[in-house]
Amino acid sequence: MSVCDEISNVFKDKVKCFTDKFGEVWIETRIDSLKDILKYLNEKLRFDHLSTITGYDTGKEIAIIYHLLRFGKGRAEEVNIRVYTNRDNPSVPSITEIYPSALIYEREVYDLLGVKFEGHPNLKRILLPEDVPEGFHPLRKDFKL
Amino acid sequence: MAVKLPIGPIHPMLKEPMNFTFYVEGEVVVDAEPNIGFVHRGIEKLAEKKTWFQNLYLCEKVCGICSSAHQGCYAQGAEKIFEKEPPEKALYIRTLMWELERLHSHLLWLGVIMHEIGFDTMFMYTWKDRERVLDLAELISGRRVGYSINTIGGVRRDISHEAIKMAMDVANYITERAKFYERVVLTERTILDRTQGIGYLSKTDAIRLNTVGPTARASGVRRDVRQDIPYGVYEESPFSIVVDTGCDVLARIIVRIREMIISAEIIKWILFTMPKTGSIQVKLSPFTKPPENEAISRVEAPRGELFYYLKSNGSQYPERVKIRTPTFANIVSVIHMVKGHYIADIPPIVAGIDPCLSCMDRVIIVDVNKEEKKVLSHQELRRYSIKWYKKNRAWVREERR
Amino acid sequence: MPWGILSKEAIKSFVKKPVTISYPINETSVPDGYRGLLSFDITKCIGCGLCSQVCPTGTIRMIPDERTKTKRRPLFELAKCVFCGSCVEVCPRKAISLTKNYHTAVIRKDEITI
Amino acid sequence: MPLFAKLRKWAFKRSLWAFHLNTGSCNGCDIEILDLFTPRYDVERFGIKMVGSPRHADVLVVTGPITKKSLPRVLRVYEQMPDPKYVIVVGTCGSTGGLFQGSYNTMGSVDKVLPVDAYVIGCPAKPEAIIDAFTKLMEKIERGRK
Numbered sequence: 001m002s003v004c005d006e007i008s009n010v011f012k013d014k015v016k017c018f019t020d021k022f023g024e025v026w027i028e029t030r031i032d033s034l035k036d037i038l039k040y041l042n043e044k045l046r047f048d049h050l051s052t053i054t055g056y057d058t059g060k061e062i063a064i065i066y067h068l069l070r071f072g073k074g075r076a077e078e079v080n081i082r083v084y085t086n087r088d089n090p091s092v093p094s095i096t097e098i099y100p101s102a103l104i105y106e107r108e109v110y111d112l113l114g115v116k117f118e119g120h121p122n123l124k125r126i127l128l129p130e131d132v133p134e135g136f137h138p139l140r141k142d143f144k145l
Numbered sequence: 146m147a148v149k150l151p152i153g154p155i156h157p158m159l160k161e162p163m164n165f166t167f168y169v170e171g172e173v174v175v176d177a178e179p180n181i182g183f184v185h186r187g188i189e190k191l192a193e194k195k196t197w198f199q200n201l202y203l204c205e206k207v208c209g210i211c212s213s214a215h216q217g218c219y220a221q222g223a224e225k226i227f228e229k230e231p232p233e234k235a236l237y238i239r240t241l242m243w244e245l246e247r248l249h250s251h252l253l254w255l256g257v258i259m260h261e262i263g264f265d266t267m268f269m270y271t272w273k274d275r276e277r278v279l280d281l282a283e284l285i286s287g288r289r290v291g292y293s294i295n296t297i298g299g300v301r302r303d304i305s306h307e308a309i310k311m312a313m314d315v316a317n318y319i320t321e322r323a324k325f326y327e328r329v330v331l332t333e334r335t336i337l338d339r340t341q342g343i344g345y346l347s348k349t350d351a352i353r354l355n356t357v358g359p360t361a362r363a364s365g366v367r368r369d370v371r372q373d374i375p376y377g378v379y380e381e382s383p384f385s386i387v388v389d390t391g392c393d394v395l396a397r398i399i400v401r402i403r404e405m406i407i408s409a410e411i412i413k414w415i416l417f418t419m420p421k422t423g424s425i426q427v428k429l430s431p432f433t434k435p436p437e438n439e440a441i442s443r444v445e446a447p448r449g450e451l452f453y454y455l456k457s458n459g460s461q462y463p464e465r466v467k468i469r470t471p472t473f474a475n476i477v478s479v480i481h482m483v484k485g486h487y488i489a490d491i492p493p494i495v496a497g498i499d500p501c502l503s504c505m506d507r508v509i510i511v512d513v514n515k516e517e518k519k520v521l522s523h524q525e526l527r528r529y530s531i532k533w534y535k536k537n538r539a540w541v542r543e544e545r546r
Numbered sequence: 547m548p549w550g551i552l553s554k555e556a557i558k559s560f561v562k563k564p565v566t567i568s569y570p571i572n573e574t575s576v577p578d579g580y581r582g583l584l585s586f587d588i589t590k591c592i593g594c595g596l597c598s599q600v601c602p603t604g605t606i607r608m609i610p611d612e613r614t615k616t617k618r619r620p621l622f623e624l625a626k627c628v629f630c631g632s633c634v635e636v637c638p639r640k641a642i643s644l645t646k647n648y649h650t651a652v653i654r655k656d657e658i659t660i
Numbered sequence: 661m662p663l664f665a666k667l668r669k670w671a672f673k674r675s676l677w678a679f680h681l682n683t684g685s686c687n688g689c690d691i692e693i694l695d696l697f698t699p700r701y702d703v704e705r706f707g708i709k710m711v712g713s714p715r716h717a718d719v720l721v722v723t724g725p726i727t728k729k730s731l732p733r734v735l736r737v738y739e740q741m742p743d744p745k746y747v748i749v750v751g752t753c754g755s756t757g758g759l760f761q762g763s764y765n766t767m768g769s770v771d772k773v774l775p776v777d778a779y780v781i782g783c784p785a786k787p788e789a790i791i792d793a794f795t796k797l798m799e800k801i802e803r804g805r806k
Contacts (some may be wrong), residue, residue, distance in 0.1 A: 269698060627783075
């Protein structure tokens, strides 16, 4: 059974799952069920490797993607979970309890896009200097070079 | 007495600069906190202002040591975006460059770790051997470092007969030298004293902290993008993954030395099986507009899994280029590794994950109780650690038993 | 062996040819296809400006010049160059080429502008 | 020129101690600088030595376009160096900004911050070119500037 089916069986209409033409599995969901899905993927389906967290600005919303990997015999399986959050006050639950490596990735997304991760133990700027003014998030589309 | 010890604000690499604050009790590190970003150059934003083809050279400059891995990973992702398949010969040449880069990077790292533990003789030997690899790279690509050989839809240069001959020599030479280094590392007392049992990272922790690359493989985690998500010509190439269950710095040294032998084998295999003729590039105009797409590209860089996420919006310029470098993924595990070790062991542990060189330029020791500050340069820290080891050698060894 | 394996290596190195090159006295030879400083032949240039569009660093700027067809020529401020060679690949008349010249140390940045 | 000053200049010229400072380069130039001190190039035969502290250094070898976060550190390192002091910039990105021109987090080039004596263009520069830069600096000292 593919990952898509398993996730769709458990989370029903909370998720939209599809495979793109390059063979990547994409799961689109809403913020409120994000943590449950990640927990399920980590504990039940053994997706124990978080490659990174990508954030990008679409102009209307901010998208956050969690890139996960599962290793086993043969080819590793990839799953990417995407959530959208609003642009004015972006906030997503922190997943540091599930994936400790997210400590650094979440700080990076916060730094460059200004997304607040609720529940992160130490959410402050990581790449830019500390004295940068509030609201300076270079990867936002309205930030012009 | 709790002492705070920040390390290294002046810094080397894009996202892999490390400034750690170590909390020490006496000689023992109890906690650490990273502070990075001294080399943040805004590459991800700059990439949105350059065309797809100009970004090849920008991505190469993310890291000077694993430049080909970065450029190849970007090109691989961009090929998905453009929906173009590179010709077979191009993949062979690309893989050859990736493996050459692994050779030179591991030799470089071997020198650096030996320098950190105060064994400069071997540093000189490894860097001497590394020149052979760089000469070969210069012959193939036209530059010693920063090969710029990849392009979207293939590679830019064909490989000459002279280069094939030289590559064969280099592969044989490196195999021989790697075997020699392995013997040295396993018998030399200086090395064993300083690396055995240092920087312990158990298999469960390595998996839990999402460690990548040789650091993970030295903890017994069989993960290698080359085999898990095959790219280039690795799917056909017969090679084995090196795994060691030592979990310490010594294991990381051994894994990297054996990987050099494997790399040399892959190079020889490539030279034998590479198609002699054929095109090396799908011709694309540098102003081509790709369709709207998003792609993920993963490459096993010398330091571990390299990750690129690319998104196009139908114009000449990419919408988003996300880069996750391997050292960035390994920082969390460094914090875990240094806990419970002596200050003198910090240099080999931090160098153990291969954080792109001189990561610890300066050390400031802050005594929290007395509010005193003591500034140590990296050199001084090294000297201090070597001196400390000479003094305490006997009981440290006793304790480890 | 009480002396360690490396001592054997050290003794061997004594009798081998030295690795150190005698650079400032003798020039180092570089292989064909080395990507050194650019050279530009204005007689071949047609002034199309493709090179200035592909350059990732903005090294190449078009300036007015009477000698070409379109009355403009590229100016190479090589201090900004990263030696990628994309201008050489894109040039339709092969007016730009890479040389083997690696002497890039300068006191003033405009010394190597061509 | 008095004999002593001549002697001092001669001695200074032949024992340049360099401090290498990375201000945001990609490590490409850094390994090439480190390469200078290994068997193939071995610049110690010209009396050039790598030192671990700016207090001991005569020459500051800077690589990289100075990032905003490293700017205060660069200035502090430069102030710590004793006079006479010289600065060599290695790499295109330090000389002019190179690929990182217009970034929000870099200064563009080193000469906006420090007085630079010699540039080595190249991305990364060939070690021979870095040796050239030191030779040019020695000539400059011979002519006398500081």
